Amino acid sequence: MLTAIINLSYLVGALAFVWGLRRLSSPDTAKEGNRLAGIGMGIAIVATLVAPSGGGDGNYAWIAVSLVIGTGIGWRAAKKVAMTDMPQLVSVFNGLGGACAVALAGLELGQVANGMKETSTSSLAILLTTLLIGGVAFTGSILAYLKLDGKVKDEKIILPQHSGINMIFLLGLVVFAAYLGWSSGNISWLTIGMFTVLTLVYGLSFVAPIGGADMPVVISLLNSFSGLSAAAAGMIYDNQIMLVGGILVGASGTILTVLMCNAMNRSLLNVLIGGFGGTAAASKAATGDQNIREVGLADLAIQLYYSDKVMVVPGYGLAVAQAQKAVKELDELLENNGVEVKYGIHPVAGRMPGHMNVLLAEVDIPYSKLLDLEEANEELKTTDVVLVVGANDVVNPSAEDDPGSSIYGMPVLQVWNAKHVVVLKRSMSPGYAGIENPLFFHAKNKMLFGDAKASLQALVAEVKAQ
Amino acid sequence: MDIAQLVAFVDEHLLMFYLLLFTIILGFEIIAKVPTVLHTPLMSGANAISGIVIVGGILLVKQAAATDLFMLIGGSLAIVFGMINVIGGFVVTDRMLEMFKKKTK
Structure with a gap:
């Protein structure tokens, strides 16, 4: 009888996993889905605990202590x-x-x-x-x-x-x-x-x-x-x-x-x-001295303030600098002045699938403003200013026109189709993948050097002053 | 190993193999159309589910002799690892989804 109950509990647990995962894959039900899967896990663990120990000694003290330690560490890490x-x-x-x-x-x-x-x-x-x-x-x-x-x-x-x-x-x-x-x-x-x-x-x-x-x-x-x-x-x-x-x-x-x-x-x-990175810097890297133009904060603020349409292209640098709050602030200021602000999200921006979506969600930026690759590329043709915040490889034109580049063939955000591009970047070093980015030398592009968060905050202050 | 032995093994665990095949198909079907927004929470939630391996750890320790310190310590370590995966995974996913939720209001 006990064995039958345990087996049935496993069945219920397995169902909870399947159903939970299903609900996890839709935005409205995701939270329940996760909890449902968690309940399934709880059922599985309890059923395993009460199952007959099959000739062994049970050793419940060992199990209990291990469960408590694991729970403590996992909980703390996840909350902190x-x-x-x-x-x-x-x-x-x-x-x-x-x-x-x-x-x-x-x-x-x-x-x-x-x-x-x-x-x-x-x-x-x-x-x-x-x-x-x-x-x-x-x-x-x-x-x-x-x-x-x-x-x-x-x-x-x-x-x-x-x-x-x-x-x-x-x-x-x-x-x-x-x-x-x-x-x-x-x-x-x-x-x-x-x-x-x-x-x-x-x-x-x-x-x-x-x-x-x-x-x-x-x-x-x-x-x-x-x-x-x-x-x-x-x-x-x-x-x-x-x-x-x-x-x-x-x-x-x-x-x-x-x-x-x-x-x-x-x-x-x-x-x-x-093998990214290792073979990278080849091909077009050494085209000699090219001009980099920097943009002044005040100029950029005015430009943004009087634009119709602005797109932010976030990348891992946004996460590193924890600049998402500053982005949101800038977004609100501009929206209040009638500027349309959108976000171009490349599928592999960041270091985890959907990484950028999580960061932007943290500061309450609505889904409807987040455009995926194709939508963003369409929208870019009519965009006045693109702010590239901590992204690099996903806006690299080499992917389209340089067969020697290791990212050749990867679909990228065609930010150069917009009227102006401003790249916020700490220095001129190549990105995480170690690949040169000709975008920085592009005629439409200007650079804003500095930590992404500090730059954005300064920009927010400038826009406020308008 | 010879073929006969393999066939015998599959036959002996036939239901497990049915389960295996159907679950693979189910897994693909459930996930096939997920919006990008949910990639991270989905992966993180799935990651927590993979902590189900902890059940094996509990079984192992339960089935060990009370005098077999090696198995007890090894098994307990497995349980600790598994439990960090389970609890941490579900809690962190919950935290992520919490951020999505407040926004839809």
């Missing part, structure tokens, strides 16, 4: 983080999910090594798969976090021929896994340890060459990996809710990843082996 640091935090959470799968698979394999469990080749294959996918999700996410946080610079960790090395590395891991899975006689603490370490190193090596505008893609991909590792772990325990939850995440993560690749007009394979 600044909205701008969201991508990093989500990466870390994702990595921990992967770490959990790695620990499980490692310990179960340890049981096999100790001769405490008889295991078929198929079960071994599942354990090794869990370890491999979970391991990549774990260390890959941690490296992604370090990159996002600026603690690790792309160019320092890319080896020559890195994608080739990665392919050979992965092949080697698969061969090693096949050897281990061949018979449980090949499983020992030494071989498991080696496999685990190699897997974790592979996770780092997998993410190392990916950077720049590809970061949202890789984050979404790693998210789907951690789902898949949870699903594989579900196969170990013959547990349906782990399978359902994991696969849902794996499938949704894959879809998101593909959507973003499409937005950049590239295939996933191309993103994974493309």
